[in-house]
Amino acid sequence: MDRLFAEAAQFLTECKDALILTHQAPDGDTLGSAFALQGALRLMGKKARVICHDSFPEKFKFITSHNDDDGDFEAQNIIAVDVADPRLLGEKLDEYKDKVDFCIDHHASNVQYAKNTLVIPEASATCEVLFRLFEQMQITPTRHMATCL
Secondary structure (H helix, E strand, O other), X not given: OHHHHHHHXXXXXXXXXXXXXXXXXXXXXXXXXXXXXXXXXXXXOOOEEEEOOOOOOHHHHHHHOOOOOOOOOOOOEEEEEOOOXXXXXXXXXXXXXXXXXXXXXXXXXXXXXXXXXXXXXXXXXXXXXXXXXHHHOOOOOOHHHHXXX
């Protein structure tokens, strides 16, 4: 398992500006994971934007309110969080389903569609996987990232 986290850490360290994909009908795990990851990438000097087939629910505004802080940029990497199958992305994100560079997930049902994956089925949520990954990378979460997780 350490090898899986090491590979994920290497990918995040080497990745460029990124789009972070969530599943349609977003819940707290997919949004919390996405925005915590966005915060980590920004701490590493990268630009990141979270996108979803659906609008972000109003009840998660405290998590999602900083999404456009990086302005316009061309994403070099596509990362999916809490998305076990590309069909869960929804029609609006169909263009990305074959372009996912990395998937971070906790579902044993993950169909391994991404070029690289970090799937930890014994984790209770993808947020837990990211917490462990950030520990491995010695990333100290900001207050916002901690709230997301």
